[in-house]
Amino acid sequence: xxxxxxxxxxxxxxxxxxxxxxxxxxxxxxxxxxxxxxxxxxxxxxxxxxxxxxxxxxxxxxxxxxxxxxxxxxxxxxxxxxxxxxxxxxxxxxxxxxxxxxxxxxxxxxxxxxxxxxxxxxxxxxxxxxxxxxxxxxxxxxxxxxxxxxxxxxxxxxxxxxxxxxxxxxxxxxxxxxxxxxx
Numbered sequence: 001x002x003x004x005x006x007x008x009x010x011x012x013x014x015x016x017x018x019x020x021x022x023x024x025x026x027x028x029x030x031x032x033x034x035x036x037x038x039x040x041x042x043x044x045x046x047x048x049x050x051x052x053x054x055x056x057x058x059x060x061x062x063x064x065x066x067x068x069x070x071x072x073x074x075x076x077x078x079x080x081x082x083x084x085x086x087x088x089x090x091x092x093x094x095x096x097x098x099x100x101x102x103x104x105x106x107x108x109x110x111x112x113x114x115x116x117x118x119x120x121x122x123x124x125x126x127x128x129x130x131x132x133x134x135x136x137x138x139x140x141x142x143x144x145x146x147x148x149x150x151x152x153x154x155x156x157x158x159x160x161x162x163x164x165x166x167x168x169x170x171x172x173x174x175x176x177x178x179x180x181x182x183x
Contacts, residue, residue: 047170051170051171054145054147055175058143058145061131061141062122062164066122071182074107074108074120075105075106075108076103077105077106102123102124102153103121104120106119120133121133124150127144127145127148128142129142129144129151130143131143147168147169147170148166148169150167151166152164152165152167152174153165160180160181161178161179162179162180162181164177164178
């Protein structure tokens with residue numbers, strides 16, 4: 001009787017083993033796909049959070065520079081700028097080779113007098129925004145970001161509005177903030 005029971009006792013069949021492996025494979029693929037989806041979602045959220053932080057820091061950086069000179073003693077001009085930019089006092093214009101964007105606040109009382117006027121520049125070159133004083137921006141602060149692809153300035157003389165457009169590497173539309181000069 002014992003021998004007969006052992007004869008009829010069977011192990012795992014090949015079909016059962018294949019079904020088990022297929023089920024295990026499907027379950028493993030679902031787990032990997034879920035983990036990949038969660039990881040991608042976290043990376044996207046981190047990039048979005050970093051971009052939001054960049055926007056806040058950049059807005060603070062530009063508005064602090066702008067509001068330091070937001071009075072009737074300075075006027076604002078928007079030009080293209082490079083290292084060889086010069087100011088022509090006779091024509092009241094900047095002569096430049098057009099490398100980077102700059103917005104400049106200048107003391108109008110000193111223009112045309114032959115005296116180099118105090119200039120407060122906000123310059124974007126590469127991925128660095130520099131806020132500084134004087135022609136060479138000897139006293140300056142820098143803001144560098146690997147997410148920012150470009151910054152451009154547009155000064156509306158009539159409305160006394162400065163638009164600062166920031167283009168991020170991973171989004172098509174620029175982020176634009178507007179600053180109003182009180183005078």
